[in-house]
Amino acid sequence: MNQLRSLAAPAARWSLFVARRLGSAGIALLGVTILVFVVTHLLADPVYLLIGQRGTPAMINSMRHSLGYDQPLWVQYLRYLGALLHGDFGTSRFTFQPVAGEIAQRFPATFELSVSAMILGLLWTVPLGVISATRPGGLVDRISQAIVEFGVAIPSFWLGLLLVFFLYYKLKIAPAPIGQLDLQIDAPPHVTGLIVVDSILAGDTIALTSALSHLLLPALTLSLTSCPPILQLTRNTMIQVLRSDFIRGARALGLPLRTIYWRYALQNTLLPVTTMTAMTFGYLLGGTVLVETVFSWPGIGLYAVQSMQRADYDPILGVVLLASTIYILVYLAADLAALFIDPRVRDAS
Amino acid sequence: MQADIVSVAQLPPELPPVRPLGQVGQLWSYRRQFFNGYWLVLGVFVLVALLAPVLAPYDPVRSDLAHQLLPPSWQHWFGTDIYGMDIYSRILWATRTDFTIALIGVLIAVAVGVPLGALSGYLGGFADDALSRLSEMIQAIPLFLFALMVFAALGNSSRVLVGVVALVNAPIFLKLTRSVVLPLRGADFIAAARCAGLSPIQVVIRHILPNALAPVSSQFSISCAYAIQITAGLSFLGFGVPIPYPEWGSMIQEGASRIIYGEWWTSVFPGLAVLIAVLGFGGVGRQIHKMYAS
Numbered sequence: 001m002n003q004l005r006s007l008a009a010p011a012a013r014w015s016l017f018v019a020r021r022l023g024s025a026g027i028a029l030l031g032v033t034i035l036v037f038v039v040t041h042l043l044a045d046p047v048y049l050l051i052g053q054r055g056t057p058a059m060i061n062s063m064r065h066s067l068g069y070d071q072p073l074w075v076q077y078l079r080y081l082g083a084l085l086h087g088d089f090g091t092s093r094f095t096f097q098p099v100a101g102e103i104a105q106r107f108p109a110t111f112e113l114s115v116s117a118m119i120l121g122l123l124w125t126v127p128l129g130v131i132s133a134t135r136p137g138g139l140v141d142r143i144s145q146a147i148v149e150f151g152v153a154i155p156s157f158w159l160g161l162l163l164v165f166f167l168y169y170k171l172k173i174a175p176a177p178i179g180q181l182d183l184q185i186d187a188p189p190h191v192t193g194l195i196v197v198d199s200i201l202a203g204d205t206i207a208l209t210s211a212l213s214h215l216l217l218p219a220l221t222l223s224l225t226s227c228p229p230i231l232q233l234t235r236n237t238m239i240q241v242l243r244s245d246f247i248r249g250a251r252a253l254g255l256p257l258r259t260i261y262w263r264y265a266l267q268n269t270l271l272p273v274t275t276m277t278a279m280t281f282g283y284l285l286g287g288t289v290l291v292e293t294v295f296s297w298p299g300i301g302l303y304a305v306q307s308m309q310r311a312d313y314d315p316i317l318g319v320v321l322l323a324s325t326i327y328i329l330v331y332l333a334a335d336l337a338a339l340f341i342d343p344r345v346r347d348a349s
Numbered sequence: 350m351q352a353d354i355v356s357v358a359q360l361p362p363e364l365p366p367v368r369p370l371g372q373v374g375q376l377w378s379y380r381r382q383f384f385n386g387y388w389l390v391l392g393v394f395v396l397v398a399l400l401a402p403v404l405a406p407y408d409p410v411r412s413d414l415a416h417q418l419l420p421p422s423w424q425h426w427f428g429t430d431i432y433g434m435d436i437y438s439r440i441l442w443a444t445r446t447d448f449t450i451a452l453i454g455v456l457i458a459v460a461v462g463v464p465l466g467a468l469s470g471y472l473g474g475f476a477d478d479a480l481s482r483l484s485e486m487i488q489a490i491p492l493f494l495f496a497l498m499v500f501a502a503l504g505n506s507s508r509v510l511v512g513v514v515a516l517v518n519a520p521i522f523l524k525l526t527r528s529v530v531l532p533l534r535g536a537d538f539i540a541a542a543r544c545a546g547l548s549p550i551q552v553v554i555r556h557i558l559p560n561a562l563a564p565v566s567s568q569f570s571i572s573c574a575y576a577i578q579i580t581a582g583l584s585f586l587g588f589g590v591p592i593p594y595p596e597w598g599s600m601i602q603e604g605a606s607r608i609i610y611g612e613w614w615t616s617v618f619p620g621l622a623v624l625i626a627v628l629g630f631g632g633v634g635r636q637i638h639k640m641y642a643s
Binding site: 027028031032034035036039040043044149150152153154155156157158161162164165168169170176177283286289290293294301304305308309313316317319320323324327328331 | 587
């Protein structure tokens with residue numbers, strides 16, 4: 001009986017924790033819509049955002065009435081929220097297309113870039129973090145500390161330009177920063193929207209090599225500027241783990257250092273690193289405005305910038321909502337994953 | 350009975366020396382741990398910002414169409430841009446622009462975030478919850494998209510840019526101050542101050558906020574680094590400081606389209622300035638952090 005209770009009680013606690021965590025994510029999502037609503041309906045005049053500077057006062061008044069902007073604010077907010085829940089993110093004033101569709105069309109490019117940047121980033125940050133932690137203050141550690149310091153400080157768009165200068169103009173290894181494919185190459189037939197995947201599916205090796213070479217520089221730029229915190233966290237956590245008793249035990253038992261570092265210690269380091277990776281990924285998925293601009297990468301970040309230059313506001317709000325939703329959901333997923341992976345988190349919650 | 354008698358051995362060996370200048374005197378005794386090379390970097394930038402009119406060999410906004418896109422030479426140390434403006438002079442003047450925007454933005458963030466964080470941590474309850482949620486919402490929106498939205502709503506000007514810098518930094522100061530204040534809420538010296546009849550605001554100002562001084566100054570420097578990155582990034586996208594006003598980010602933007610033709614100097618030098626300034630602020634921030642953490 002007691003045994004049963006001790007099993008049931010934690011289960012009840014986790015479900016409570018999961019429920020609270022879901023609740024707070026829901027509140028955050030609602031909050032973001034309120035924030036966007038306040039910025040667009042209170043700080044700015046929504047009719048002005050819609051018709052721009054050309055409107056006459058009579059025109060503005062009639063539009064204000066016909067669109068319901070003379071109704072109480074809470075009515076306006078509920079209508080706005082209702083539209084969002086129906087997938088209506090407004091219409092682009094430039095292309096006259098629904099914003100939701102345009103975002104859906106551009107999101108795969110951002111997704112492809114973010115995934116590549118994350119893969120590249122994990123390939124160098126985690127091993128370097130582990131090696132640094134095995135000898136804090138050593139040569140590798142000092143080099144990686146310098147990399148972290150520079151990686152965090154360097155403006156991503158400037159690093160992108162430097163890479164273009166050296167790898168495209170000087171060494172001619174990388175292609176020009178003109179988006180996802182060379183101009184003379186046809187895109188593979190649309191299946192997933194991810195050009196790399198689509199060209200593999202179509203067996204189109206020419207498109208595949210072109211797509212991969214165009215991915216290289218922007219993904220490298222992002223992995224160098226967004227991933228250093230992962231290196232730092234891996235190193236710091238690993239140093240902590242290496243001080244713990246079970247590692248000393250493993251050493252005393254004479255296990256080879258390689259096994260201790262890369263198996264037992266790394267396993268215990270990975271949890272916070274996973275959370276951090278998820279958050280970095282969520283941030284990248286929100287559209288890396290600056291890097292997409294430098295490489296003319298046709299993702300949602302560039303879409304937001306171009307819309308802004310055309311004074312076309314609905315797309316920006318759409319991208320803002322999408323990006324923050326992704327961020328909140330990824331954060332939620334990382335928290336819940338931590339709960340299921342690590343019994344220590346479970347007991348603490 | 351015996352237990353009540355404090356033995357001599359338990360007393361502190363000697364009282365700390367009285368310092369005539371109080372905290373300032375204490376800071377002076379920490380100067381070795383406080384100053385590092387990064388302060389020198391910042392000092393040079395401040396000097397450059399102050400002396401830009403004297404140091405700059407050319408007018409930063411005068412275009413000279415006879416000398417467009419000249420590579421670095423003895424006449425133009427960092428070369429000239431597509432309008433024939435001297436890049437070295439523009440970088441010196443831009444130090445003023447970027448540092449002013451960053452400092453004002455972060456100062457506003459401190460002025461808003463620290464008091465709100467202190468009250469929210471001290472009072473707890475609904476105000477605390479509401480403020481924490483609000484900061485989380487602002488931080489959930491990716492920075493540059495958030496900035497685009499604000500520029501869309503309020504128009505494109507350097508004032509809005511300062512506002513954006515303040516708005517994204519204020520939640521950081523709020524959370525930081527709250528985290529300093531929260532564990533102090535139950536401390537004995539706070540209870541004593543309250544018993545002495547001080548109002549919550551007096552308690553917060555006199556007894557709680559001084560504890561936040563070190564972490565806030567460390568974060569101030571780090572936020573300035575962040576602010577310079579934001580300023581340069583947004584100007585790179587064409588928001589904030591109007592062209593041809595000298596600003597590092599918009600200078601990088603001007604040169605961006607020329608990079609693929611090998612004309613690197615228009616973008617590379619202002620980018621270096623951003624990098625060094627950010628490294629400087631970051632290094633100072635970390636030094637202060639290291640000092641109070643130890």
